[in-house]
Amino acid sequence: MRYLTRRLGFYLVAFWVSVTLNFMLPRFMPGDPVSRMMARSTNQLSSDQIVQLQRLFGLDDRPLWQQYVSYLDDMIHGRMGVSISRFPTPVVEVIGSQIGWTLLLGGTSLVIAALVGNLLGIVAAWRRGGWIDSFLPPVLIFVGSFPYFWLAMGALWVFGLSLGWFPIRHAFDDGLQPGLSPEFLGSVATHLFLPALTIVLVSIGGWMLGMRNTMIATNSEDYITMAQAKGLRPSRIIFRYAARNAMLPAVTSFGMSLGFVVGGALLTETVFAYPGVGYQLLAAVQGLDYPLMQGLFLIITSAVLVANFLVDIVYVRLDPRVRVS
Amino acid sequence: MTTAPTIDGLRAETGEDAVPAVTRPAVRRPNRSFVHGLLTNRKATFGAGVVLLFIALALLAPVLAPGDPMRITGAIGEEPSAAHWLGTTAKGQDVLALTLHGARSSLFVGFTVGILATVLGVGVGLASAFFGKVVDEVLSLVTNVFLLVPSLPLLVILAAFLPPGLTTVILVLVLTGWAGSARVLRSQALSIKAKDYVAAAQVSGERPWRIMVAEILPNMASIVMGTLLGCVIGAIGAQAGLEFLGLGDISRVSWGTNLYWAGNEGALMTGAWWVFVPSGFAIAAVAFALAMINYAVDEVTNPRLRKVKHAGRTGRREEGRA
Numbered sequence: 109m110r111y112l113t114r115r116l117g118f119y120l121v122a123f124w125v126s127v128t129l130n131f132m133l134p135r136f137m138p139g140d141p142v143s144r145m146m147a148r149s150t151n152q153l154s155s156d157q158i159v160q161l162q163r164l165f166g167l168d169d170r171p172l173w174q175q176y177v178s179y180l181d182d183m184i185h186g187r188m189g190v191s192i193s194r195f196p197t198p199v200v201e202v203i204g205s206q207i208g209w210t211l212l213l214g215g216t217s218l219v220i221a222a223l224v225g226n227l228l229g230i231v232a233a234w235r236r237g238g239w240i241d242s243f244l245p246p247v248l249i250f251v252g253s254f255p256y257f258w259l260a261m262g263a264l265w266v267f268g269l270s271l272g273w274f275p276i277r278h279a280f281d282d283g284l285q286p287g288l289s290p291e292f293l294g295s296v297a298t299h300l301f302l303p304a305l306t307i308v309l310v311s312i313g314g315w316m317l318g319m320r321n322t323m324i325a326t327n328s329e330d331y332i333t334m335a336q337a338k339g340l341r342p343s344r345i346i347f348r349y350a351a352r353n354a355m356l357p358a359v360t361s362f363g364m365s366l367g368f369v370v371g372g373a374l375l376t377e378t379v380f381a382y383p384g385v386g387y388q389l390l391a392a393v394q395g396l397d398y399p400l401m402q403g404l405f406l407i408i409t410s411a412v413l414v415a416n417f418l419v420d421i422v423y424v425r426l427d428p429r430v431r432v433s
Numbered sequence: 434m435t436t437a438p439t440i441d442g443l444r445a446e447t448g449e450d451a452v453p454a455v456t457r458p459a460v461r462r463p464n465r466s467f468v469h470g471l472l473t474n475r476k477a478t479f480g481a482g483v484v485l486l487f488i489a490l491a492l493l494a495p496v497l498a499p500g501d502p503m504r505i506t507g508a509i510g511e512e513p514s515a516a517h518w519l520g521t522t523a524k525g526q527d528v529l530a531l532t533l534h535g536a537r538s539s540l541f542v543g544f545t546v547g548i549l550a551t552v553l554g555v556g557v558g559l560a561s562a563f564f565g566k567v568v569d570e571v572l573s574l575v576t577n578v579f580l581l582v583p584s585l586p587l588l589v590i591l592a593a594f595l596p597p598g599l600t601t602v603i604l605v606l607v608l609t610g611w612a613g614s615a616r617v618l619r620s621q622a623l624s625i626k627a628k629d630y631v632a633a634a635q636v637s638g639e640r641p642w643r644i645m646v647a648e649i650l651p652n653m654a655s656i657v658m659g660t661l662l663g664c665v666i667g668a669i670g671a672q673a674g675l676e677f678l679g680l681g682d683i684s685r686v687s688w689g690t691n692l693y694w695a696g697n698e699g700a701l702m703t704g705a706w707w708v709f710v711p712s713g714f715a716i717a718a719v720a721f722a723l724a725m726i727n728y729a730v731d732e733v734t735n736p737r738l739r740k741v742k743h744a745g746r747t748g749r750r751e752e753g754r755a
Contacts, residue, residue, distance in 0.1 A: 122578045133594045249728075253666075253720035255673050258692065258713035265701050367583035374585050375674055379696075389586060390678055393593045405590045412583050 111430050115420045119413045126409040130402045131179050135166040143167060145396050149192050157196075161189050161399060188403040193395035199403035203385060207407065209279050210384030213300060214373045217307035218365065224308070225315025226358055230351050232316065233323030234342075241320070248313030257375035260306040264379060267302060274302045277381035303376045307369065318361060322354040329353075356427055363419035367412045467655055470733035471726075477733075480725035487719050491536035498530035502686050506530075513707050520707035523698035531691050532711040538687035539716070542599070542672045546606040547665030553611040554664070555657060558618030559645045562626055573619070579612035585674060592680040602681050606668050613667075614660035621656050625649050655734040662727040666720045673716050688712040 146161065153161070162168045164182065166175050182188070188199040232241040251259070268276035275281070280295040326332065327350055335345045374386030381387065385404050392400040424430050471477045490497070505525040506517075513520040519528035561572040587609055595601040625631065626649065634644050650657075675681050676689025679697075683690055691712040695701075700708040 118574070118577065119581075121574065122581050125578050126582060129590075133590065249724050250717070250721050253724060254713060254717040255670050255677070255692075257674060257677050258709070258716065261692075261696070261701060261709055261713070265704070265706060269701060269704065364580070367581060370583045370586065372585075374589070375677065378678065386586075389589055393589060393678075393680065398593075401590060401593060405586050408586045409582055412581065416581060 111424060112420060115417060119417055122413055123410060126406055127180060127183050130183075130406060131166075131176060133402075134398060135172075135175075145192060145398055149195070152192075152195055153190070157190050160187070164189050164399065164402075183406065188406075189399040191392075191397055191400040193392060193397040193400065199399050202388065202400060203403055203407050206383055206385050206388050207411070209382060210370070210373055210377070210386060211411075212296075213303055213307075213377070213382060213384060214366075214369045216300065217304040217311070217373075218362075218369045220304070221308040221311045222315055222358070222362055222365075225312040226319045226351075226355075228312075229316040229319025230323055230346060230354075232320045233327060233354075234346055234350070236324070245313070245317060245320070248316060252310050252313040254310065255375075256306065256310050256372045257379050259310060260303065260376045260379040263302050263306050275299050279383050299382075303373075303380045303382055307372050307376055310372065311365065311369070314365075315358070315361075319351075319354065319358055322357050323350060326350045326354040356423075359419065359423055359426060363416040366415045366419075370408055370412060467733060471729060474729040474733060476725040477729035480722040480729065483718060483722035484726070487536055487715070487722075488540060490533055491540050494533040494537055498527070498533050500530075502526065502530040502534040510703060510705050510708075519711050520705070522694065522708050523700065523703070523705065524694075528691075528708055528711055531686055532688070532715060534686045535688040535691050535712055536715065538599075538685055539669060539672065539689065540719070542603060542606070542687070543665050543669035543719075546603055546610060546668035546672070547661055549603070549607045550610040550664040550668065551614055551657065551661040553607065554614030554618055554660060555650070557611070557615040559622050559649065561615070561619045562622035563641060563645050563649070569619075572615075576612045576615045576619070579609070580616065584609040584671070588671065588675055589678065589680060592675060597680075598682050599685065602672060602675060605675075606671050610664055610667055610671065614664055617660055618653065618656065621653050622649055625652050655730055659727055659730050662723050662730070666723045666727075669716060669720060688716050 146158070146165075146167065159168075163175070163178060166172075168175070170178075186200050191197050191199050191202050194202055228240060228244060232238070232244065235241060254262075264276055267273050275298060279299050280286070280292060281299075284292050284295055286292060332345065332350055335349050340349075370386070373384060374389060376382065377384045377387040378390050385408055389401065389404045389408075391397075392404060503526060506527045507521040507525050509521070509525050510523050511517055511521040511525075517527050517529065519532065521527055522531070557572050557576060561569045561576075588605055591605045591608070592601060595605065631644060631648055634648050639648075672681065672687070673689035673692065676683075676687060677692045677696065679693055681687070681689055681693075683693065689712075692709055695705075695709040695712075698708075700706075
């Protein structure tokens with residue numbers, strides 16, 4: 109329990125840092141881009157909205173500490189202003205309509221990459237020098253060296269445009285009603301395939317090598333020799349003895365790579381025009397939509413923090429040493 | 434980022450296994466054998482060869498493809514031919530010239546950011562490990578926050594607010610890239626700090642910064658090199674991503690901006706693969722070569738991974754017989 113409260117405290121600090129960063133960026137950056145944005149869109153905005161945006165971006169004349177206190181209050185209560193590029197939708201609503209797609213894309217690819225990668229790593233370490241151990245790592249490192257978005261462009265070109273096997277943009281066919289109908293779910297799956305595949309391809313090598321190296325260390329432990337001497341079945345030794353103990357670093361990196369996957373999803377979403385938060389973040393930057401930009405950054409960060417906390421909870425279940433200390 | 438914990442985990446073992454046995458007789462020897470190990474390692478020589486080739490191409494770009502690479506030299510969207518080895522873009526620029534000149538900015542930014550981020554990481558990691566207590570608490574907290582905040586969205590936000598340009602790109606990449614190395618280096622410095630010779634140096638009254646620079650740092654050389662390579666790989670990829678999104682300096686030729694223009698001018702839609710393949714391939718080749726050197730460093734410094742190689746050979750033989 110003490111461990112978890114410490115972690116929770118740490119995540120709160122991280123959250124506070126990102127809020128403060130959001131607070132400081134428009135106030136201390138040269139060029140004052142925000143007042144230009146306001147000047148362009150004053151005839152659009154109602155006077156209420158202008159006042160709120162001025163509060164959020166420090167264009168009112170209150171002292172800095174007052175601005176900061178009210179900013180923290182606004183953020184905690186989700187008052188992030190209205191989006192400029194998608195006027196007059198509030199920022200929170202824009203994000204709410206899109207975060208599901210990013211979670212779907214990022215979550216699916218992360219889980220698949222981690223599962224397959226770790227399994228490959230286990231097999232590679234167990235059969236050292238075998239086919240999987242000697243052939244796959246260099247290939248996967250090579251594939252992993254390509255930039256996310258470049259691989260996505262290649263996949264889009266080969267499978268989407270040249271062969272025409274998969275759709276090339278958006279999350280589902282135009283004209284379909286979102287719902288639980290098989291037609292809609294099938295459309296979502298075919299649209300998900302290529303973007304998820306590129307993320308999996310780039311990230312799988314890291315998982316495999318990480319697991320392989322930990323497994324090699326675990327395999328030289330005495331209790332593995334003991335298990336072999338007892339004549340246990342190899343599958344039992346691999347999964348119940350070796351992999352079980354080699355799994356902890358993989359759980360930690362699962363939490364760490366969440367942020368990485370969100371980043372990768374940003375680029376992949378851009379290439380495939382996939383309507384997630386990453387695609388929206390870029391659109392916000394291009395449309396100079398500062399309220400939406402900041403809201404997206406805060407939501408993405410919070411999502412990563414929450415996910416990491418969940419991983420911590422799992423970790424406590426898995427590693428008894430954490431519970432004792 | 435996914436490999437970081439692994440390196441972390443393996444380092445702890447190397448510290449235990451290798452150092453006591455080898456360092457005792459002479460301090461110089463491990464370094465010499467490290468360099469020797471690298472020079473005879475196939476992965477390392479291959480990686481170094483590829484990286485040096487690209488550096489040479491970057492330096493020779495003005496000779497190989499004279500003039501401004503942005504100027505229009507051919508017809509629009511030509512396929513590769515004798516006149517334009519890699520074809521032309523939708524604007525009629527020579528793709529080979531763009532790729533060669535792109536290497537200059539990409540490698541420059543990659544190595545500059547890599548070195549700066551590593552220096553920052555070494556500083557923070559060493560200070561954190563050596564001073565301990567409050568300094569360690571604060572620095573570790575900052576490091577962990579930077580590790581956790583997703584770096585690409587942070588890059589995008591920072592790039593959106595800062596004035597566009599090369600300095601911004603470098604600054605932003607260093608800011609988001611140093612934390613991983615700081616954490617690895619801190620844990621390594623901690624394990625070295627526990628060694629007797631550091632205690633001896635402290636007792637004999639050496640100054641803190643001297644102990645850090647002269648006693649601890651030389652014994653972390655291979656890890657510093659590993660993190661440097663990792664930082665350079667990360668920086669080249671992150672710069673390309675940032676510029677692909679149009680958030681870098683679009684007026685400057687680099688592999689990232691080449692890909693940005695390729696996407697913007699619809700190279701995919703028109704099937705002009707020759708426009709986006711070369712720059713992406715160049716990024717991948719450099720990153721792969723650096724990764725190879727990195728794995729070689731790992732193999733040379735980690736006896737367990739080296740032993741595995743031999744075990745692997747015998748293992749294969751046994752399997753072949755069975």
